[in-house]
Amino acid sequence: MLLSKYLAPTLKETPADAEIISHKLMIRAGMLRKVGPGIYNYLPLCFRVIKKIEEIVREEMNKADAIELLMPILTPAELWMQSGRWDVYGKELMRFSDRHDKEYALGPTHEEVITSLAGNEVKSYRQLPICLYQIQSKFRDEVRPRFGVMRAREFVMKDAYSFHANEKCLDEYYKKMYEAYSNIFKRCGLRFRAVLADSGAIGGENTHEFMVLASSGESRVISCPNDKCGYAATDETADSNIFRPEKEELKELQKVDTPNKKTIEEVSGYLKIEPYKLVKTLLYKYDGNIAAVLIRGDRDVNEIKLKKVLNANEIELADADTVSKITGCAVGFAGPVNLKNAKIIADNSVKNLLNFTVGANSTDAHFINVNYNRDFEIEKFYDIRLANKGDKCVKCGAVLEDYRGIEVGQIFKLGEKYSKSMNAVYTAEDGKLKNYIMGCYGIGITRIVAAAIEQNNDEKGIVWTLGIAPFQVIVIALGKPGSKEFQTAKEIYEELKNSGIEVLFDDRNVSPGFKFKDADLIGIPFQAIVSQKSLAGNSFEICVRKSGEKIMVDRNSIKSKLDELIRLN
RNA sequence: CGGGGCGUAGCGCAGAUGGUAGCGCGCUUGGUUCGGGACCAAGAGGCCGCUGGUUCAAGUCCAGUCGCCCCGACCA
Secondary structure: OEHHHOOOOOOOOOOOOOOOHHHHHHHHOOOEEEEEOOEEEEOHHHHHHHHHHHHHHHHHHHHOOEEEOOOOOEEEHHHHHHHOHHHHOHHHOEEEEOOOOOEEEEOOOOHHHHHHHHHHHOOEHHHOOEEEEEEEEEEOOOOOOEOHHHEOOEEEEEEEEEEEOOHHHHHHHHHHHHHHHHHHHHHOOOOEEEEEOOOHHHOOOOEEEEEEEOOOOOEEEEEOOOOOOOOEEEOOOOOOEOOOOOOOOOOOOEEEEOOOOOOHHHHHHHHOOOHHHEEEEEEEEEOOEEEEEEEEOOOOEOHHHHHHHHOOOOEEEOOHHHHHHHHOOOOOOOOOOOOOOOEEEEEHHHOOOOOEEEEOOOOOEEEEEEOEOOOEOOOEEEOOEOOOOOOEOOOOOOEOEEEEEEEEEEEEEEEOHHHHHOOOEEEOOOOOEEEOEEEEEEEEHHHHHHHHHHHOEEOOEEOOOHHHOOOOEEEEEOOOOOOHHHHHHHHHHHHHHHOOOOEEEEOOOOOHHHHHHHHHHHOOOEEEEEOHHHHHHOOEEEEEOOOOOEEEEOHHHHHHHHHHHHHHO
16 A cells, blocks of 8 residues: 555644543544544544454454344334333433334344344254354444544444353353453453453343453453452442451440531541441432432442342432431431431441441431441341452452453343343244343444554554554655655565555655654554665665564565564564 | 533634734645655635624624533432
C-alpha cells in the first residue's frame, strides 16, 4: 500500500474532546473520526486492525468447533416480548417503529434471534452440541457514551451461542470457550485476567469477564495476589472477609444528641467512635416495598448483591420524603430500633458487632451501645457488602488487591433461561421434547482495538503488537520521489509485498522528520529506512518501533531479516 | 435526568467597551529543501449552530431553540 494513495489523516494536534490515551491516539493516527455521539467512522488503518482481530477470533472460534453465521441487526419486538426482555432491557435497547407502526429493536445482543432460530432448525439431540457465532455491529443506547470506541453506541462484537442437551456438556464447552478466549486475548498481545462476574441483563448463573488491565478501565476488579489461589472477581461480585472486632460486655442502650451530624464521618468524629462501630441504616425501595439495610459504617453496600437477596427487579435508595415517612425524622438519623414498616436485613459485617451506634429515628439524635436481638430484631444476615482492597481473600485469606480493567469479553452459562421463555425445544434420546441448555460468549472487537492501544503506547504514539498491527512493516524513503533512494525503497517495498509481508510504503513527498513522526504515531512494528547513506554503505536500517532498536543489514538481507523478526514476534 | 462548559475555515483556537472576521496547522500552485513534524511566494476555503428581537449597524447585546463535550447519577 502506498501511503500517498491511502487515507490515514494523521494530526499534529490532539482533538479537544478526547480524554483517554487510546481515543487521542486513534484520532491522531488517522484511525477514527466521530460521526455523532458514540458513533464512529473506522478509517482504513483501524479497519485493518479490526479485520486482524476478527481473523484471530474466527480462527480460535472455529478451532473450538463454533460455526459462523450472520443474523440481522434489525430485530422485531415480538422476539423480545417472547423472552420478556422487551420490558426488562430498559433504555439501552434502541427501539423504533417502521412505517406500519411495527416495533423493532437494533440488536444489542442476539439470544432471542438465535434461540428462535435454533428452536426451529435444531430439532434433534443428534445435532447437539452446536455453537453458532457471528461478528457484526451491535447497538446499545448508552446513558453516556465516552472514551471513543471504548463505550460507543454502535460497536463491533463477536457473539456466540451454544446449545447442549445437558449441564455437563455445557460445563465442558464453557471451559473450551474459556481456553479459546484466553488464546484470543493472548494473540492480541493483551495483558488480561479472567474474573468472576455478575451476569447483568443477559442473565444466567456462572460467568467470567475477561479484563484487560489498564488504569483507564471503567471496571474495578478485586483479586487475590496469591497465584495458587487466583481468586479474582469484579467489584460487583467479589466476596471478602473483614476483621472481627473484639468481644466485650454488653452496655446499656443510651440516646445521645448529635446535632446536625448525619454522615458516618460527622457522627464518628463527634462521638469519638470508630466508624466500624457505627451501623448505617439504608432504606431501599424495592418493587414497592421498603427494606432497612444495615451495614457497618466503614463498609458500603453492594447493590447488585442486595438486589439478588431481595429478589427484586429494581432497587433504589429511598428519597428523603420516603425516609421521613418511615423513620419520622430527617435523613441521616435512620436506625433499626423501633423501626416499623420496613423489613430489616443486615450485612454479615454487623453480626459480630457489640455496643454499636445507630440513628435514633429522631432528628439530631443517635443511639449508642445498641445490640441486635436485645434492642431490635434482624430478619436475616446476608453478604451484601462491597469488597475492598485490603480485605481478606475468602478462599485463601491473603490480602486482596484491586486494579482497573477494561472488559473485552464475557462468557455465560445461560442454562434454560431463553430456551424456556421462548419455548425452544429439541427431541431428546428418549423421544421427549426438552429445552436446550445454553451458553453465550461475547467479545467486543472494537473495544479490543482501544484496549490494545491503552496497553501499548509511548510518548511517540501507538506501539502495535505484531498480531493485530495494521501493517507489519513500513518502508520509509528518505529523499524525494524520483531520487535513487526513493527508487530503491520502492523496489524493497515491491519485494516485501510480493513475498506476502503486509507492508506500507511512505512514498509521500514530505520531509524525513514528518515521515518518522507519522511512522511512530501509527505504530507499525518495523520501519525499513532507505537513505542516501544506506545506498552508499550498503547498510540499511530496520528500526523496531517498540524498543527503538536499530538493526543494520545489507540490501540482500532486508527481506530475510524482516521475515525473521516477524516470525520471532 | 441534574450541574458545568463550548458551538467562528477540514482541525486547534483568537476575536474588551457593537462598526461587516482573523491566527496556527492542514489544503492548492510554483520554487528551494530532504535523517526527526523545512522554507519562500502566491492562492482557495466562512449563512460566526439555528430562530427571533434590540439597533443606523450584531460573531459581539437580549430571548428562545438545537447540537456537542465534561462531571454526577446513590451511602444517611
